[in-house]
Amino acid sequence: MTQATQIFVEAFLDNDSETFSYVVYETETHSAAIVDTVLDFDYKSGRTRTDSAQKIVDFVKQKGLNVEWILETHAHADHISAAPFVQSHVGGKIGIGEHIKDVQGIFKEVFNLEKEFLPDGGQFDHLFKDGETFTIGKMNIEVMHTPGHTPACLAYVFNGEKVFVGDTIFAPDVGTARCDFPGGSSTTLFRSIKKLLSLPEQTEIYLCHDYPTEGRDHQYMTTVGDERRHNIHVHDGVSEAEFVEMRDTRDATLEMPRLILPSIQVNIRAGKMPPADDNGKVYLKLPIDQL
Secondary structure (H helix, E strand, C coil), rough: CCCCCCCCEEEECCCCCCEEEHHHHHHHHEEEEEECCCEEEEEECCEEEEEHHHHHHHHHHHHHCCEEEEEEECCCCCCEECCHHHHHHHCCEEEECCHHHHHHHHHHHHHHCCCCCCCCCCCCCEEECCCEEEEECCCEEEEEEECCCCCCCCCEECCCCEECCCCCCCCCCCCCCCCCCCCCHHHHHHHHHHHCCCCCCCEECCCCCCCCCCCCCCCEEEEEHHHHHHHHCCCCCCCCCHHHHHHHHCCCCCCCCCCCHHHHHHHHHCCCCCCCCCCCCCCCCCCCCCC
């Protein structure tokens, strides 16, 4: 009987957006994936830095890992992806869910993007379908489409034991993500979460964000069992109607994320900046009265 491959996870916290990025790897073949990278961005000045992403690059090189995939769980609204920077230094294909095409179509109109921008997902190296499987070294990954927060949200299940969920669900004392972005749906999110929480109770859930309540530090991992018993929004016994009423009422009180406007128009391009203007400079748009 062969011993199961041990999967290692290294978490990196971006304190500005309270986002967790991950390096997921095994040591038999030294193969790895990187999940949800962050490009540092100062909104006041419009300047970018790569400090956070460089920590991931340094870790990968220190461990001698072979990065096969740079995975996005969705087109984030609170930070800009650093996928192109990471890819240029350690390789790997950039993947996201096939429904990114829906998100691109929505926001091409919101930002009135250039006609050359095609909402066909071709900016990414691969578009994953629900239920698709692939391997990274000795690790087997199943793709789970978990829409609701956005139409394109995915969870990646590694060896049936560790799942990287993006914004589908948060720590038990925080609850769930908002559903009021264009294309979002609280009903759809509830059903996605139920699908996610049908995994075995011991399955480890790796969070994309954490917003610690008083008295605790950031946590990046929980379990299916903990969420089913303790999640303040979707614990066992909460009905779909109860969740939808709570989520929609709460979302109506929330402001837009601070970085949604720069983030979305870059992230739907797989982290690449828009084409430079005729002066050679790159600009991001600020749509007025549209969100």
